[in-house]
Amino acid sequence: MKSSLFSPFSMRGLTIDNRIMLSPLCQYSSVDGCMNDWQMTHLGMYAMSGASFVCFEMTDVEPAGRITYGCSGLWNDEQEAALARVLAHCRKYGQAKYALQIAHAGRRASKKAPFEGSKPMSVAQGGWQAVAPSAIPEGDGSDAPHALTIPEIKSLVEKFAAATKRAARVGFDAIELHGAHGYLLHQFLSPLSNQRTDEYGGSLANRMRFPLEVFAAMRAVWPADKPLGVRISCTEWMPGGWDIDEAVVLSHELKKLGCDWIDASSGAGFKQAKIPYAPGYQVPFAERIKKEVGIATIAVGLITEFDHAEKIVASGQADIIALGRGLMWNPRWGWHAAKALGETLDIPPQYLRVRPGA
């Protein structure tokens, strides 16, 4: 019987050979926002990993939108050229299709990298002023962010569109807009981090306004034959916080604007959130959005077993499986999944002799 995980999937003019995606993974290793030889090595490895959809890490639309000084950016020509170099390398040796995740960290900006302790950096410590819908700090010792004015919000929408135009020039196959994990778009959606009293805060329609304006501006400049999806946190796991019912409404609105997929993540905005971590704990969000909204979904989070991934796609809970840590730990996960599920993958010819049974 044919494996569902290894069946092709199409969105607009893009067809991916199987349903395995490398989840976007910040590397905190860029210099002045420019990717370099580290991403050549890191992403080059996943380009030939059997994952047919490789998402480049969170890449920010302005300097203040970076989590750390090592985050990738796309607001100038040098960054555009650096991305083009990594993408050309992946295309030369890999078998995958490539998405770029476009983002802004909002109030979660100005920190040390995780491998340097993740500590917030104040302006006096060499960091920078973070921005957010409201001047409410993250609660991890970060300084209060600057509450964006309406002209600043409009200018940020333009910055997302400008980065999208650059991504189109670089030649990515798809874009994923990052609306999850407590970063800027999520901060606007959340009634906990967004306490504005103007048209960008309060009601659900107002809280969705900025993310929807960003999406529409990006869709308008991204090629019509290329898909544009959104990663959202389907709940922030906080009493009184953003939840799956609101996420379903947002997904309907995004679909109306031409969104091609919802990457159904959750949480990450609040350290005190109680999250029921378990294999596939976010899959029910992907399933509900897929069924109620009629949009393609990506399931992500603690999916590590081949049979589990196969079952999620075969049972129609989600269309694509994104793996983060599972693929980082075992970059040949896709090869091993294909073997376990009785499929034969295209792999680089230099490696053909090592395939079991070859």
Ligand SMILES: Cc1cc2nc3c(=O)[nH]c(=O)nc-3n(C[C@H](O)[C@H](O)[C@H](O)COP(=O)(O)O)c2cc1C
């Ligand atoms: C090192 C690391 C970096 C990450 N960077 C990003 C990122 O750039 N964008 C994003 O949306 N999620 C990011 N995540 C979250 C992953 O994409 C993924 O959603 C999460 O790890 C859960 O999937 P997993 O259980 O398969 O790892 C990161 C996770 C890790 C471990």
